[in-house]
Amino acid sequence: MTRRRLHLNAFLMNTGHHEASWRLPESDPYAHVELGHYVRLARIAERGTFDSLFLADGPQLWSNFAQRPAGALEPLTLLTALATATEHIGLIATASTSYNSPYNLARKFASLDIISGGRAGWNIVTTAGAEAARNFGLDAEPAHAERYARAAEFLDVALKLWDSWEDDAIVADKAAGVWGDDTKIHPPRHRGKYFGVEGALNVPRSPQGYPLLVQAGSSKDGKAFAARYAEAVFTAQQTLKDAQDFYADLKSLTAAAGRNPDHIKVLPGIVPVIGSTQAEARANEQVLEDHIVYTHGVARLESLLQLPAGTLELDGLLPADLPPESSIEGARSRYTLVVELARRERLTVRQLIGRLGGGRGHLTFTGTPEQVADAIEEWFTLGAADGFNIMPAVLPSGLDAFVDHVVPILRTRGLLRTAYDGTGSEGTELEGAGGTGRPRQTLRERYGLPRPANQYVTPAPGSPALARV
């Protein structure tokens, strides 16, 4: 068996994950709509042999327009442009199951997977918040459980669509005038509670079969959904213990759902703030905190905690009588994380905003490259992570620093690949693709996952069992 390797995803967000990053002299406040900025970031990540890069998304303009970069290039569009500017790195786009139709979205991901040579991934979100709902004809967001029920049906339909062409449905017999084999086309004929989708997709089955399925909700509904569908999970965890518990829980839920727990990769988010000494790293962090506008932070925190404006005092603690998670219809797991962080460390509102300003609840590792690598190795080897979602506080400099200084240490320790592999190097046999001459690994191969079997095809007797991811 090949040695277990760390998986790294670069979470790209305009000038960086720290809310004040755009105010630094080095930052371009228009970066969020500049293709060149993202091409540069993608190439840095590829230099660091990251598995993938990732774009978050919500179909609404955030209300803090005045305070920080708002708006963005639509993720699937931007990642398609990045596909042509990169060679190896996986391309994970966020898209909502609440505000898309399965036929349209399945087509777009299949198209990106073909164009990128098998590098597409889908971060499946249900999209919390009334602002998004009101852009799609609704008065309020659908209830949490309702969103997840729709997401599950969405996935079932999308999987049928992606399987609606068998891999060898194209015959291309010019002499006979026969282009395709009708018997290898499988219309979903789906009629469910949320969707009716009769016909087959109008895109052939893509190199990966379908995009890598990624998920990031850590609520009870979110974990159940991940256990059933997800192949990679982004999560916000503040302590090693919490991360270990989450990791063990998710692997066990996945096994209970009848899937191989190795086929779900857990990637906690970390915000690395690096300096050549610990003092320098801390000074870098202080520069960012000095640029936070705290009045804005208070307003956002009140909104997250669903408190009336003016409730929180900057140098006080959170109120003791906050509502329970179950009463929250928005981003549940984020709510709980923030409340628990504040209580565990007895943070004032000001301190809490400083902590959240960097990673919005994700763990900030501040230190030397060795210290950051140590923390990564500890989490990776102690059952807390299969890899990490790297969220630089400032972009591009923070990603450059990670690739220049932390990646070499991880490679020296044998934790991270030193170059991208050609095909199927991580013990994964690429079903049906031997001999197609595809020169590079797909995203799913890079994560050590099998190419999914087609649900409409019965494996030939004697062929290896094909795991349904």
Added chain:
Amino acid sequence: MTRRRLHLNAFLMNTGHHEASWRLPESDPYAHVELGHYVRLARIAERGTFDSLFLADGPQLWSNFAQRPAGALEPLTLLTALATATEHIGLIATASTSYNSPYNLARKFASLDIISGGRAGWNIVTTAGAEAARNFGLDAEPAHAERYARAAEFLDVALKLWDSWEDDAIVADKAAGVWGDDTKIHPPRHRGKYFGVEGALNVPRSPQGYPLLVQAGSSKDGKAFAARYAEAVFTAQQTLKDAQDFYADLKSLTAAAGRNPDHIKVLPGIVPVIGSTQAEARANEQVLEDHIVYTHGVARLESLLQLPAGTLELDGLLPADLPPESSIEGARSRYTLVVELARRERLTVRQLIGRLGGGRGHLTFTGTPEQVADAIEEWFTLGAADGFNIMPAVLPSGLDAFVDHVVPILRTRGLLRTAYDGTGSEGTELEGAGGTGRPRQTLRERYGLPRPANQYVTPAPGSPALARV
């Protein structure tokens, strides 16, 4: 005033517009899902200084899967990839107003417009056919008039979304910590019959303000829609007289709708089949006709004419008692064109299929490069066209032949540009963009159209009147 120039659009469709093109020895039957094929086509069109290229679309798998290439890369995705492989050419994607939501689609077009540096166009379709409807939870297609009513509301909302950021909404004052100016954001707050869209777009206003608006329906509803919204119109016309009538009618409807009739460009589709002699051109055409499978053609014609299977005889004429156009819920103007073509020229079903096999109702010009250029010049100078939608029967060879042999003649005659211009060369003042240093023309500038004013901004007193396109 600058000399009036011809506008050329390249309509790209896998191995070509002739239904039998995929069977030729030169053709790649997998071309429809190969990015390299489309990159090659786009670069040929750019060598020919075409204004734009265009991809048709329908959200369903065509039923003649066995007979000819089916499925395709989703147009917005493919054009985004082509944006990075080209420098000048416009990128026009078809997208449906019946099966998209305005917020999602407006974002994607704004993103493509930004990524391409102002080269995006939208071919607005209402999508005929029950097959598409059944992929989106409906049992049958919405009625023709209903589809157009939804399209009009869709456009109104999309225009509000594209105008929801003023061009200078981003302040980027790092010292003050102020990124955006809230007063320059204009949420649509739209509540209509078909859509509710409350909030502003989450993409800034793009280089062109919004994509070039293109339309291709030539029914009564289609022309009324075009007169109100379209800046370019694709149309199928079989005779000079019909094309002149359509041209005059559309310009007059546009003026009656309160718009400048120069701000709608009429582009009939033509299928050029070229040979160095007329006999060679005709022989090239014959090769294609020899590859048609006529039994398939009969079935498709019966479907278009809404006749029971087995009604048509290959060597007979069309029945005399076909239903009137007004009873057709599908592609109305195509229906009438086909019936009139067959009757005018007394074509047998076999002959009609041969004619439709090339351009599906668009005019085929078969001849030498001089003859093709003569026909183009005649239509252009006699009030039948502002340019042409070039639909090569075979791709890439037919596009190569047009660019190598017809384009030089058009240039010698002063009808076509010899190179792409930098900025604003065709008498168009680019509103508000002087001094931004944008090096290339936008698609709208290339078509000689003004950048649209923002509906939420009152022009300053004394500034030139800003035409609402």
